[in-house]
Amino acid sequence: MSHETELKLSLTPAFVDALLHHPLLQQAEDQGSKTLFNTYFDTPDLALQRNRVALRIRRAGEQYLQTLKTQGHSLGGLHQRGEWEYPLAGPVLDLSLLPEGAWPVSLEQCLEKLTPAFTTDFVRHQWRLHWRDSDIELVLDQGKVLAGERTQVISEVEMELKQGQVADLFSLAEQLAQDLPLYVCDISKGERGYCLFLQQEPRDQAVPQLESDASHEQVYEQLFGYYLNGWQRHWEIYASTGLSRHLELVRSHIRSLIDVILSFAAVIPTPDKTVAQQLSLLEARLSGMLAFRTIQGLTGLEHSPLLKQERLNSREAWQQLVDEPWVGALLLQLSAWLVLKQWRLHADAEQQAQQAASFIGS
Known part of the structure; x- marks a missing residue:
């Protein structure tokens, strides 16, 4: 083998x-x-x-x-x-x-x-x-x-x-x-x-099960990985299906990823400012593509000519976004951050101690 x-x-x-x-x-x-x-x-x-x-x-x-x-x-x-x-x-x-x-x-x-x-x-x-x-x-x-x-x-x-x-x-x-x-x-x-x-969509990833004695770093890794992988998977599924609910899930996972980064900032050093700015920009552009979903949800008029056109406009805007290299580069940068545990390179002695400490016991 x-x-x-x-x-x-x-x-x-x-x-x-x-x-x-x-x-x-x-x-x-x-x-x-x-x-x-x-x-x-x-x-x-x-x-x-x-x-x-x-x-x-x-x-x-x-x-x-x-x-x-x-x-x-x-x-x-x-x-x-x-x-x-x-x-x-x-x-x-x-x-x-x-x-x-x-x-x-x-x-x-x-x-x-x-x-x-x-x-x-x-x-x-x-x-x-x-x-x-x-x-x-x-x-x-x-x-x-x-x-x-x-x-x-x-x-x-x-x-x-x-x-x-x-x-x-x-x-x-x-x-x-x-x-x-x-x-x-x-x-x-x-x-x-x-x-x-x-004839079905890829299965959802398992929700992380946190151990009672997990450290700050372990909880951070599990949550960061869950939302990052969710973003990757639903991005791929939307690419092949065009179903807007998957684009909504991409936006949701990006928002949650930002929340994880901010919530752990005192213990886990954050990626550089450019990453935070790009995440916020990406979330904003996805929100613009998904504006029609709010009207659709409130009215239930999925087949309205206006909403049909907005759905097409949304798909075109997404394709333009896909062709911009910075989005894929951002995903790669965050993936490397997680897989290689790059935050350890920037943590001081106090943060290192906090990372190893129990998440629940703190």
Whole structure:
């Protein structure tokens, strides 16, 4: 088994050419492109999905690869998980290749029922580069998720840490995000495939359960991560569905994130003033896009011509906002702040003591 650590980002297809010609990639080792066809398997009652396990066969040319991925851990767009990969002679699963203990015990009786559930087919362009003290593989994936007649566009950038420091993944992403609208991506291709297959939206993240002996820092991390990930997820869902309630949830999570930063300011150093200003600006622009929702809620006249037009105007304003690199860069900066615990670099001795102290006992 290997453990992969990667940062997932989404990129609007209109900016792909700008990425391909970006100076950083011009200096990287271009390893070419290949078309990948991926079939994901599950039982009729989706036992693998319930256990947060993904099983697929990938075809690249005449080569086949069987991959099992565990749930792992995702925070701030950084995905860390275990995976088992084995070459196959053809497009048929061979579960005998998987080592004992790879499957959750609850799945062992379901393996004979596995059938194809959905596919993800895309062209992958791959680069290798040395950034700071790390060896990083960067890929651009362009294609589609397919489940029956339903499809969804894939336009993603993934950065996998081959050797080095997680901080360098964020540093590289932030450098690219100065010029390109790159967005931290929390919803995997597999999760998107299940959503298409089931014709439903991605599941909500679990509400954090705070331990009674949690420290100030632990509570801060959980709340900060909850609202940041919620912002990321609902931003992605709105991008694919256009449902305004998800844009309202983005605004709500941003407001709550600001509240967390301000509430803990005496104990946890705050990000720089530029971050606070950008969060407030972003919240204000989203509020402008959502003004029609207030009238809609009061009148119940969802199909009013005026409100229909305002909904279209809102979507256009959001698309303009998406194309502005500072928004994605802000998300990346906050994700790095959380994942790397960057507040520790700015805390004095008194704050360090307070961070370690019990939240409830103070």
